[in-house]
Amino acid sequence: MIIDGHTHIHPHADGWGGRYDASLATLVEALTQGPVQRAVVLPIAPKVSNDFIAESCRRYPDQLIGFASVDPMAATAGIEELERAVGQLKLKGLKLHPRLQGFGRNEYTQLVPLIQRAARLNVPVLIDAFPYGKELFETRAVELINALAEAVPDANLIMAHAGGYQLFEAFLVAKAHRNVFLDISYTLPYFRGSSIETDLGFVIRKMHAQRIIYGSDHPEQPLAAAFTETRVVLERYGLTPKQMDAVLGENLAPLVNGVSL
Numbered sequence: 001m002i003i004d005g006h007t008h009i010h011p012h013a014d015g016w017g018g019r020y021d022a023s024l025a026t027l028v029e030a031l032t033q034g035p036v037q038r039a040v041v042l043p044i045a046p047k048v049s050n051d052f053i054a055e056s057c058r059r060y061p062d063q064l065i066g067f068a069s070v071d072p073m074a075a076t077a078g079i080e081e082l083e084r085a086v087g088q089l090k091l092k093g094l095k096l097h098p099r100l101q102g103f104g105r106n107e108y109t110q111l112v113p114l115i116q117r118a119a120r121l122n123v124p125v126l127i128d129a130f131p132y133g134k135e136l137f138e139t140r141a142v143e144l145i146n147a148l149a150e151a152v153p154d155a156n157l158i159m160a161h162a163g164g165y166q167l168f169e170a171f172l173v174a175k176a177h178r179n180v181f182l183d184i185s186y187t188l189p190y191f192r193g194s195s196i197e198t199d200l201g202f203v204i205r206k207m208h209a210q211r212i213i214y215g216s217d218h219p220e221q222p223l224a225a226a227f228t229e230t231r232v233v234l235e236r237y238g239l240t241p242k243q244m245d246a247v248l249g250e251n252l253a254p255l256v257n258g259v260s261l
């Protein structure tokens with residue numbers, strides 16, 4: 001079972017920007033075509049609601065795995081929304097985005113209670129870690145995840161985009177913390193032709209392909225095209241078939257309830 005660990009949908013097809021098709025129908029159509037059969041769908045509060053994600057998952061329970069998103073700076077209200085999203089809406093994880101939600105390493109202490117609650121609810125927390133834009137040096141997401149992994153060792157933290165250009169720092173954070181996973185979405189196509197192609201192979205081999213999670217970041221990198229391109233690169237790394245299966249779904253499956261392979 002191949003799972004795409006990082007996709008987005010929006011109630012409006014152009015809701016992720018006019019250049020992309022973020023409709024539910026397009027994502028489901030791509031999953032129906034295969035070979036990627038399931039996808040984690042990620043909202044970002046308040047841009048996409050947890051209710052929309054939950055409703056989409058109810059329509060396509062065999063294809064979609066929905067995560068929640070809350071405002072991590074909303075303190076108790078954020079924790080209550082996570083409780084509702086997991087308890088009532090049956091969502092399977094939490095997505096946070098430092099750059100788009102306006103927090104970073106400096107807000108670490110405010111985040112700890114939310115991460116602790118996610119751990120208690122037994123859902124993973126996926127945190128964007130692609131340094132970008134004018135906040136490049138402000139959010140310090142890789143450092144933030146390092147601190148959270150230390151403070152809440154029973155929380156499973158997925159570092160989205162494997163740190164982007166900070167790939168080696170992301171790798172060392174994951175090496176130091178068994179509760180940190182690296183989602184490799186977006187970074188390969190963004191840095192296509194750079195040394196990151198080789199560096200990612202080094203990191204995956206050093207991690208023995210453990211805690212590495214495939215994802216596309218659909219619709220910015222459309223699901224099927226991203227998979228085709230990434231598989232070509234992964235095949236160059238000389239992974240065993242078992243390691244390839246791990247990256248393409250089996251490392252993620254135990255983190256989200258209700259996935260049976």
Ligand SMILES: [Zn+2]
Nearest residue numbers: 006007008217
């Ligand atoms: Zn994304």
